[in-house]
Amino acid sequence: MRKVFDKSISVEGTGENLHQLRKSLGLRVVEVQRFLGLSSVQAVYRWEHGNCLPAYEHLLGLSALYNCSIGVIFRRS
Numbered sequence: 001m002r003k004v005f006d007k008s009i010s011v012e013g014t015g016e017n018l019h020q021l022r023k024s025l026g027l028r029v030v031e032v033q034r035f036l037g038l039s040s041v042q043a044v045y046r047w048e049h050g051n052c053l054p055a056y057e058h059l060l061g062l063s064a065l066y067n068c069s070i071g072v073i074f075r076r077s
Contacts, residue, residue: 013075015050021066021073022048036061 022032029048033041036058047054054062063070 008077009053010050010075010077011053012050013077014053014073015048017073017075018054018062019048021062021068025066027065032062032065035065 022029029041029044032044038044046052059070059073062073
C-alpha cells in the first residue's frame with residue numbers, strides 16, 4: 001500500500017508557518033482566498049489554525065504566492 005501522508009508533518013506547526021508567511025508579506029486572508037480562487041476565507045483560517053493541511057493544488061498556489069518552496073511551508077513534528 002502506498003504511503004499517502006507523512007505523519008512527521010505537524011499540522012499545527014504548518015499552520016503557524018502559513019500564518020507567519022502571510023503576515024510577513026502583509027497579506028490579508030481575503031487576498032489569499034482570492035488568489036487561490038476559494039469561495040470563502042474559511043479554508044485559509046482552517047489551515048492557519050492547524051485544523052487541516054491544504055490540498056496539493058493549494059500548496060502549489062501558496063508556494064507561488066509566498067515565493068517559497070512547499071518544503072518551507074511544512075513543519076516537521
